[in-house]
Amino acid sequence: MVPRHARLLVASALAMSPLAATAADLPVFDAHVHYSHDAVEVLPPADAIAVLRKAGLKRALVSSSGDDGTQKLVALAPDLILPSLRPYRTRADVSTWVRDETLVPWLEERLAKSRYVAIGEFHVYGADADLPNPRRVVELAKKHRLVLHAHSDVDAIERLFRHDPRARVLWAHSGFERPDEVRAMLRRHRNLWCDLAFRSEHGSDGKVDPAWRSLFTEFPDRFMVGTDSYTPERWHYVVEHANWSRAWLADLPKDLAERIAWRNGEALFGAAPAR
Amino acid sequence: MTRRAVRRALAAFALALAGVPSPADDTLAVAFTPDEIAKILAHGPWPPEVKRDPSNRVSGNADAIAYGERLFFDTRLSANGLVSCARCHQPGRHWTDGQARSIGLSPGDRNAPSVVDARLNRWFGWDGANDNLWAQSIRPMLDPREMGMTEAAVARTIREVPDFACRYRRTFGRAPGTDDRRVVVDVGKALAAFQETLASGRTPFDEFRDALARGDRAAIARYPDAAKRGLRIFVGRGSCDVCHTGPRFTNGEFHDIGIAHFAAPGRVDPGRHGGIATVRSSPFNLLGRHSDDAARATATSTRHVAQEHRHFGEFRVPSLRNVAATAPYMHDGSVKTLADVVRHYSELNEERLHVHGERILKPLRLTPEERADLVAFLETLGDGAPVFRHTERGRLECE
Incomplete structure (x- = not known):
């Protein structure tokens, strides 16, 4: 039974959002979507899928605190949803997961039960990446051939690669680092990809910042966009974010824009065998 | 200090x-x-030191203050003739209304903030959709849920109510003309001049x-x-x-x-994210032709404000x-x-x-x-x- 207010939510979300994408619009691979327990409560899965389709998303990399939200979306739209296993049962685990001894068994149980293309988004910084849980997560990713979606600083990313030099890492928010630092990391690590979620400075007002343009040009195969729907309200921002992304991508050469918009996501996750 | x-x-x-x-x-x-x-x-x-607002040529003007006071408490600037600024900004409630969300012509989405010390704001409203006090004073008059007027209706009321027209002449040195927007802006500036006098005291x-x-x-x-x-x-x-x-x-x-x-349920208040879009496109912002600050020195923040994802819900x-x-x-x-x-x-x-x-x-x-x-x-x-x-x-x- 879907609560009445939830139905109102999606009706309104769809009606009041900015203009829906059309067939002529640039497809978008959204590499940073969360559908956590609090969002599930107010936005039923079918309506969440409707929002993603309205945004013109070709695919969405979805992770959810609790994971159930992700599974509900995959069941409804396997063509659209790429599931990522977030190591959080509730979002409160964000600051405790690295030391929580009960976590790894939960992850293993989930991995045995469902298919995923990634583990994350998880938050780990500095030397915490050397703790047993992050190490085990890297091992699980290796074992199951999954991408690591890491919200981390440079130090932690380096440590993750030390644990497995062949790991494939999607660097959430590109670590909120400046273009020069992102460039240095991309030059050092061939298996590092970057999402641009929750940052605006690279494409404000539909214009690509010169430093970022240079970086996108040097690494055309490594960037992708993402919304980061970390609260239920942010689902009302998915469509607007996709359109905002299209606006600044239009300031790039067509081929480069398409790569960042969706081809890079397809290339990275298309290569990941679904389990 | x-x-x-x-x-x-x-x-x-x-x-x-x-x-x-x-x-x-x-x-x-x-x-x-x-x-x-x-x-x-x-x-x-x-x-703090009292300074006049360079964007408002009648800031600090005694006639404008009196005119603004009259308009602030008058209900004739609303579509149904029943709502004044003072409905949501009541002097006896420290210029708020005590309601969770204010009700003008119909229920709104936001709590009415006090207008005391408003002259010290850089941005106005919970979302900063205005960058000056006179524009913020125009906003509720034209909001369908608050006072529900059109610019033409505001200007017509000013022209037709003898006291309003008289005060307009006294304040601005000419009769309210046929340029509705100009009259509306002047009304906003008189309202702002009055609100600038609402200052909190020592505590x-x-x-x-x-x-x-x-x-x-x-x-x-x-x-x-x-x-x-x-x-x-x-x-x-x-x-x-x-x-x-x-x-x-x-x-x-x-x-x-x-x-x-x-x-x-089902409707989000975008907060600052929406406010930035509004203030940048507002004909009443400090970059626009209605500002009396010829040097546009007051418009620096407006010139540089940029919409970011983080603003959604701020x-x-x-x-x-x-x-x-x-x-x-x-x-x-x-x-x-x-x-x-x-x-x-x-x-x-x-x-x-x-x-x-x-x-x-x-x-x-x-x-x-x-x-x-x-x-x-x-x-x-x-x-x-x-x-x-x-x-x-x-x-x-x-x-």
Whole structure:
């Protein structure tokens, strides 16, 4: 039974959002979507899928605190949803997961039960990446051939690669680092990809910042966009974010824009065998 | 705050420490560190210097102030003739309405903030959709849910009501013409001139702060211990003064403090994200032709403001002056009491905050006694709500 207010939510979300994408619009691979327990409560899965389709998303990399939200979306739209296993049962685990001894068994149980293309988004910084849980997560990713979606600083990313030099890492928010630092990391690590979620400075007002343009040009195969729907309200921002992304991508050469918009996501996750 | 005043206050603090403390010595019952004293002194002096608004040519003009006063309390600038500015900004309620969400012609989504000290704002409204007080004064007149007028209807009313037309001539030196927008802008400027006169007065905190600055132990002792303890949390462990800065206790900017921002089931209030889009496109912003600031020196912030993803769900940091008199709280009035506000920060739901977005915010985990102390401090930011008296000039009909 879907609560009445939830139905109102999606009706309104769809009606009041900015203009829906059309067939002529640039497809978008959204590499940073969360559908956590609090969002599930107010936005039923079918309506969440409707929002993603309205945004013109070709695919969405979805992770959810609790994971159930992700599974509900995959069941409804396997063509659209790429599931990522977030190591959080509730979002409160964000600051405790690295030391929580009960976590790894939960992850293993989930991995045995469902298919995923990634583990994350998880938050780990500095030397915490050397703790047993992050190490085990890297091992699980290796074992199951999954991408690591890491919200981390440079130090932690380096440590993750030390644990497995062949790991494939999607660097959430590109670590909120400046273009020069992102460039240095991309030059050092061939298996590092970057999402641009929750940052605006690279494409404000539909214009690509010169430093970022240079970086996108040097690494055309490594960037992708993402919304980061970390609260239920942010689902009302998915469509607007996709359109905002299209606006600044239009300031790039067509081929480069398409790569960042969706081809890079397809290339990275298309290569990941679904389990 | 001058360096000399800080030095004097720190010297007073050293003197206090050098004394022989006893339980009866209220001055020393709650002692502050030099760092805390420097932070406390930064919340003054009060009141600030009064400056006229360069974007409003009738700012500070006595006729404009009287005209604005008349318009503020008059219901004829609403579509049904029943709603005035004073419906939501009532003098007896410290220029708020006591409602969670205000009701004009129909229910709105937001809590009515006080207009006292509004002249000191950089941005106006919970979302900063305006960058000046006269534009903010125009907004409710034209909002269908508030006063529901059109620009033509406002201008026609000004032209047709003899008192309004007379005051217009007296204030602007000419009759209200046929350019409706020009008349509307002038009405906004008269309303702003009046609201600029609404300034909050001295508070027990100001007396304490100034006593601290001049090393007046007797006056320092008169400030309640509970308030002193709360103040220490405010400038210390709570880091409240990171956003509630300066003499007005606000940085004037926008933050996400983990308050849900569904305006209704299924409808989101975008907050600052929407406000930036609005202010940038507003014909009444400080970059536009209606600003009287020819140099556009007041428009720097507007020129550079840029929309970012983080702005979605951010709302303006309110001043804390007279905060105890302006319940309920938050952009939607969803928090009923000051004690509830403190509890919100004490038990902050970090799940609602972006890890990168608001790093300063952590649950304070205050004890009940500490929460009470913080409330006791906030209550000392009240000026006793002096009674508003209409001016002679505002009351008499214009002839």
